[in-house]
Structures are given as C-alpha cells and as structure tokens.
Amino acid sequence: MRIISGLYKGRRITAPKKLPVRPTTDMAKEALFNIINNHYYFDDISVLDLFSGTGNISYEFASRGTEQITSVDANFGCIKFINETAEAFDMNITTIKSDVFKFLEKLKQKHTIIFADPPYDFELDTFSKIPELVFKNELLEDTGLLIVEHSKHTDLSHLEHFSYSKSYGGNMFSFFE
Template sequence: MRIISGKYKGRRIFPPKNLPVRPTTDMSKESLFNVLNNHFNFEGLKVLDLFSGTGNISFEFASRGSSPITSVDGDFGCVKFIKQIAAEFDFTIAAIKSDVFAFLEKNKTSYDVIFADPPYGLDQKTFEKVVTLVFEKGLLEEDGMLIIEHSKYTKMEHLPHFSFQKSYGGSFFSFFEIASSEEETEEE
C-alpha cells in the first residue's frame, strides 16, 4: 500500500502478512480522497477511523495534515502496526484496541470525518448500527461526514442522513451528513 498525497506522497508501507485485513485498494482510496477534496481542507481535520486495520486511511489523512486522528481496531496486531508507522512518520494518530461498538458507546469526542470499513462479511444490521450510533451519540461535527465502505450486497441509502454513494470496483462508499436529514425535512 502507498500514501497517495501530502507530505509522504508516494511512500510505500508494508503491513505484516498475518493481519486479518482487507485494505482499501489504492485506486479506491484515491477516488475517495478526490471526493473528500471537494468537501474539506485536510489541515487540522479531526478524524476517526473505525475498523482501521492496517491504518491505510489514517495514514492518508495524516500525510495530508489532518490531526488528531483516532484509529480503532479490535486486533492487537493491527493496533501495534499503526502505532509503529505513526511513530516512524511522526503522525498524530492515537491507535486504540477496542471493539468499535464499545468505543462508539463510550466516546464523547466529535469528529469532522468518521471513516468506517467493517469487514464485508458482517450483516446488514451491523453496518446500520455504525450509522445509528454515530448520529445518536452526536459524534459528527455539524459540517462533518461519515463514510462507510462496504460491498454491493450492503444497502445504506435508506438510512437517515444518507447523502450519496460512490462505487469503485467492488468497493462502495456511502456518505452521510447531518444536513441531509434537515434538507429532507425542509422539503416536506
């Protein structure tokens, strides 16, 4: 995997082979960040990366100047790897080993961007639970965005706050914003 843009553009990162992950492809990541480029100035963005795996998305945000970044994953090896790379590159990333849902229940911080990449094999209700908790707990800043990466078999467009969706190869990104529900209410 490589960092696409920012201070460390072009740098390759080699995660251990034994991590239980499916990293976001470089092509999908590049497309995702092209979309985010139209919405955000990355400098100083507060980012939460859920089911962070190798830290691929966290490293991309950090290279572009986002800080602070919180990466949450339930696998010790993933968290250890993220901490190692964050120290090596001097990234402001707090890597936390936790069940993502337990973290969302207890967390009191709000973020500009929340990215979640649950394992594709999880059921529909689990994906929906991420969206529900983020909005119920008020974890998104007013102009913030929640992005869920999922397969074509997971449907997200029926959920409150859904804004739009993009697909790249076998990966889908569903975007959620606070304003989406408010706009719908105004139209009714």
C-alpha cells in the first residue's frame, strides 16, 4: 500500500503478512479522498478510523494534514503496527485497542469524519449497528460524515441516515449524514 497524496505522497508501507487485514485498494482510496477533499479542509477536521487494520486510511489523513486522528482496532498486532508506522513518519495518530462496537457505546467525543472498514463477511445486522451507534450516540459533528466501506454485494441503502454510495471495483463506500 502507498500514501496517495500530501506530505508523505508516494511512500510505501508494508504491513506484516500475519495481520488479519484487507487494506483499501489505492484506486478506491484515491477516489474516496477526492470526494472528501471536495467537502473538507483536512487540517480542520477530526477523524475516527474504525476497524483500522493497517492504518492505511489514518496515514492518508495524516499525510494530508489532519492532526486529530484516532484509530480503533481489536487486534493488538494492528495497533502495534499503526503505532510503529506513525512514530516512524512522525504522524499524530492516537490508537485504541478495543472492540469497535463497545468503543462506540462509550464514546462521547464528536468527529468530523468517521470511517469504518469492517470485515466484508459481517452479516447485514452487524453492518447496520455501525450507523445506528454513531447516530444514536451523536458522534458526528453537524457537518460530519460517516463512511462505511463494504463489498459491492452488501447493500446499506435502506439504513437510516444513508445518503449515497460509490463503487470502485469490488469495494463500495456508503455515506451517511
């Protein structure tokens, strides 16, 4: 995986093979950040990266100037890798090792962008808990956006607060406002 733009543009990051991850493809990530770039100034936002895995999305935000980034993952190896990479690149990323659903239940801080990249094999009911918890607990700022990455075979358009979706290859991003 590589960082697409910003201070660390072009830098490659190689995650250990033993991590249980499926990083967002460079093509899909570039398209996603083009959408975000049209709505926000990266240095003015706070980001919550759920199911952060390798930290791919967090690094992209950090490279583009975002200072307030929190990455949450249940896997210790993923959190350790994100911490090591953030330190090597001098990125300001806060990591939290936690079950994402338990974390969302307790979280009180609002964010501009909440990005979730859960396992593609989640049941639809499990996917639906993400926007449900985010909006029930009022975790987005007024102009905030929840983005859920999922397989093109999963349809989240019936969920409350759904706005639109974009498809890139086998990846799909659903946007909730």
